[in-house]
Amino acid sequence: MFKLFKLQSFFLQNPAPNSKNMNVLAALNDSYDWWSKRISSLPAKAIWNISKSAFVERNILYPRYQKYIQQHKNRLPKLSAADTAIVEDIRQTGIHVSSLKALNIPHTEEFLAASEAVFQALAERAALPEHGSKHEVLANTAQLLQHEEIFQWGLSGKLLNIVENYLQLPVGYDGLQLVRSHADGREIGVRTWHKDREDRRMLKVCVYLNDVQMEGGPFECLQPMVNTPIYGLFQYQYKLLSDKELKSLLPGTEAEGIRTLVGSMGTVIFVDTALYYHRGKPPTQHHRTAVFFSYFSRRPRNPYFCQRSHLSRSDLDYLARNASAEERDCVYWFDQLPWLAKQMPKSQN
Numbered sequence: 465m466f467k468l469f470k471l472q473s474f475f476l477q478n479p480a481p482n483s484k485n486m487n488v489l490a491a492l493n494d495s496y497d498w499w500s501k502r503i504s505s506l507p508a509k510a511i512w513n514i515s516k517s518a519f520v521e522r523n524i525l526y527p528r529y530q531k532y533i534q535q536h537k538n539r540l541p542k543l544s545a546a547d548t549a550i551v552e553d554i555r556q557t558g559i560h561v562s563s564l565k566a567l568n569i570p571h572t573e574e575f576l577a578a579s580e581a582v583f584q585a586l587a588e589r590a591a592l593p594e595h596g597s598k599h600e601v602l603a604n605t606a607q608l609l610q611h612e613e614i615f616q617w618g619l620s621g622k623l624l625n626i627v628e629n630y631l632q633l634p635v636g637y638d639g640l641q642l643v644r645s646h647a648d649g650r651e652i653g654v655r656t657w658h659k660d661r662e663d664r665r666m667l668k669v670c671v672y673l674n675d676v677q678m679e680g681g682p683f684e685c686l687q688p689m690v691n692t693p694i695y696g697l698f699q700y701q702y703k704l705l706s707d708k709e710l711k712s713l714l715p716g717t718e719a720e721g722i723r724t725l726v727g728s729m730g731t732v733i734f735v736d737t738a739l740y741y742h743r744g745k746p747p748t749q750h751h752r753t754a755v756f757f758s759y760f761s762r763r764p765r766n767p768y769f770c771q772r773s774h775l776s777r778s779d780l781d782y783l784a785r786n787a788s789a790e791e792r793d794c795v796y797w798f799d800q801l802p803w804l805a806k807q808m809p810k811s812q813n
């Protein structure tokens with residue numbers, strides 16, 4: 465580490481304007497980032513290793529989870545028949561597909577206008593040379609603050625009520641990621657099969673911002689019949705599986721076992737990404753831009769794996785400045801964690 469740091473300092477103090485040195489410096493920076501993330505994630509990894517032991521899960525964590533559900537069962541918000549059907553569908557299959565039009569959530573037009581502006585900005589950023597080797601580009605904090613309607617749409621009462629009824633617990637809203645995935649065909653990151661690790665159950669609400677066909681990176685999710693055995697195989701391992709590895713575990717059932725969600729712009733996908741293996745199929749011919757809103761319980765099982773949107777406290781203060789008391793409870797879910805959990809640095813990888 466020290467050697468690496470010294471080398472990096474040398475290059476910073478003796479800049480040489482040739483591409484070879486620039487490449488070495490970039491490689492050193494990447495290596496330094498990789499190590500610093502690994503080291504700062506050690507406390508989270510240690511707690512995670514303890515918490516996933518059968519003894520801790522069986523005697524402490526799972527009974528506590530059941531107790532929270534019992535305490536909250538008479539406080540769940542009432543749903544319309546249509547929204548009850550959404551929750552039931554997610555319970556049965558892990559997924560429900562709808563559209564912005566069908567959901568008819570207030571301020572959807574403002575959300576779409578704001579998303580369109582970020583969509584264009586990401587397309588321009590993706591064309592810059594420094595993004596040449598990246599498979600995706602994400603909306604940054606400045607863009608999310610400038611287009612606050614996107615974050616605020618994720619706080620819609622209809623969505624929060626659906627999530628609360630699905631989780632059977634008070635909701636934590638972890639913000640969003642607006643991602644443009646490049647049509648380079650690479651199987652990398654969230655394009656590999658995985659499950660999310662924030663909580664026992666969680667919901668992502670994905671909105672397609674362009675038409676998504678088979679070659680344009682559709683969201684894919686396992687069906688219950690094949691997800692259950694694979695989940696059982698890797699219950700507390702968050703192993704990434706290549707498509708080839710996954711299909712070797714699904715002999716003869718892959719056609720019925722994988723749900724591939726092609727859809728037009730405005731398609732909305734509710735999916736439990738903690739219980740169900742999923743991925744973005746690598747886009748090969750068309751770029752895909754989509755927003756992913758993230759929700760879990762207000763006392764998530766693994767809080768050190770949360771807060772993926774990288775919005776700071778002051779960012780949230782700005783975005784939630786007009787929110788109701790109930791909405792603020794969802795945004796500031798981490799304030800309600802036990803003292804010890806609040807001290808834990810979040811995992812960086």
Ligand SMILES: [Fe+2]
Nearest residue numbers: 654659660737
């Ligand atoms: Fe995921």
